[in-house]
Amino acid sequence: MTGPLLPRPVLPRPVLPHPVTGASFASPVPPGRGWPGDRAGPSTPEAADAGMVQELAASAPDLGALDALISRCRACPRLVAWREQVAVDKRAAYADQPYWGRPVPGFGQDRPRVLVVGLAPAAHGANRTGRMFTGDRSGDWLYAALHRAGYASLPTSHHAGDGQQLTGIRIVAPVRCAPPANRPSAAEQRACEGWWSRELELVEPHLEAILALGGFGWAATLRAARLRGWRVPGPAPRFGHGARVVLGSPLREVRLVGSYHVSQQNTFTGRLSEAMLDQVVAALAAPGQQRPAASLDLPP
Ligand code: SF4
Numbered sequence: 001m002t003g004p005l006l007p008r009p010v011l012p013r014p015v016l017p018h019p020v021t022g023a024s025f026a027s028p029v030p031p032g033r034g035w036p037g038d039r040a041g042p043s044t045p046e047a048a049d050a051g052m053v054q055e056l057a058a059s060a061p062d063l064g065a066l067d068a069l070i071s072r073c074r075a076c077p078r079l080v081a082w083r084e085q086v087a088v089d090k091r092a093a094y095a096d097q098p099y100w101g102r103p104v105p106g107f108g109q110d111r112p113r114v115l116v117v118g119l120a121p122a123a124h125g126a127n128r129t130g131r132m133f134t135g136d137r138s139g140d141w142l143y144a145a146l147h148r149a150g151y152a153s154l155p156t157s158h159h160a161g162d163g164q165q166l167t168g169i170r171i172v173a174p175v176r177c178a179p180p181a182n183r184p185s186a187a188e189q190r191a192c193e194g195w196w197s198r199e200l201e202l203v204e205p206h207l208e209a210i211l212a213l214g215g216f217g218w219a220a221t222l223r224a225a226r227l228r229g230w231r232v233p234g235p236a237p238r239f240g241h242g243a244r245v246v247l248g249s250p251l252r253e254v255r256l257v258g259s260y261h262v263s264q265q266n267t268f269t270g271r272l273s274e275a276m277l278d279q280v281v282a283a284l285a286a287p288g289q290q291r292p293a294a295s296l297d298l299p300p
Pocket residue numbers: 053070073074075076079080103175176177188191192193
């Protein structure tokens with residue numbers, strides 16, 4: 001015999017200490033509670049759909065305001081549910097940590113000369129730490145290469161608040177929420193394009209080079225450049241490791257350089273080596289300041 005169905009009790013979310021600061025946070029992290037790098041507050045508006053993403057992105061006067069708005073976005077129901085469920089369930093290795101569980105804004109300088117464009121936050125990497133490419137093996141590879149080239153103050157990137165500082169560079173993703181199986185839908189990509197396009201507009205005055213990690217970052221960069229009215233050579237330039245193309249922003253030429261993504265799939269199998277990554281990072285330097293590695297063995 002079964003009795004009447006009783007509502008499941010709403011359990012309080014455990015509050016856990018941040019691994020660097022020791023301050024306590026629930027997961028996902030509420031805005032404005034002191035998480036390192038959190039630029040949002042309780043009154044920061046939430047985008048509820050793709051139209052609001054466009055509207056709020058256009059209203060952001062600078063990258064600080066844009067970062068805050070991005071980090072409160074709830075426009076894609078599937079991705080919101082996934083990122084928050086991952087933050088509650090956690091991976092066993094991080095069970096004692098709070099998870100950010102919100103969209104991840106760009107990280108780095110507000111007036112960068114170089115952009116690094118990835119795909120989307122990793123479920124237990126940036127979705128846990130709240131910072132791009134931070135807390136997983138992909139980030140270990142990327143930040144080590146940026147450190148060797150003088151862009152990053154530390155060769156590692158374990159967690160927001162670890163003291164990592166970037167010089168002349170900013171790391172972004174065209175999709176800001178961790179997607180299941182690293183595959184955002186076409187509709188989710190289009191929804192997030194409002195944030196990405198505005199970010200490109202805000203960094204445009206200073207930008208000289210872009211490093212696209214993987215075919216997704218390459219295609220998203222070309223699409224955003226076209227939407228911004230940049231000159232993009234036709235037919236569509238093909239992605240490859242070391243591929244290079246010159247785009248025309250309204251202010252200057254911007255060199256787009258392709259790299260295999262720093263995913264474990266590529267680095268574990270040897271498809272992408274440290275030397276190969278160093279070569280494409282070196283190619284981002286201003287002409288005349290490029291070290292010899294930038295001109296070696298890269299396809300034209
Ligand atoms: S993927 Fe982008 S548009 Fe969608 S909820 Fe996340 S931040 Fe918002």
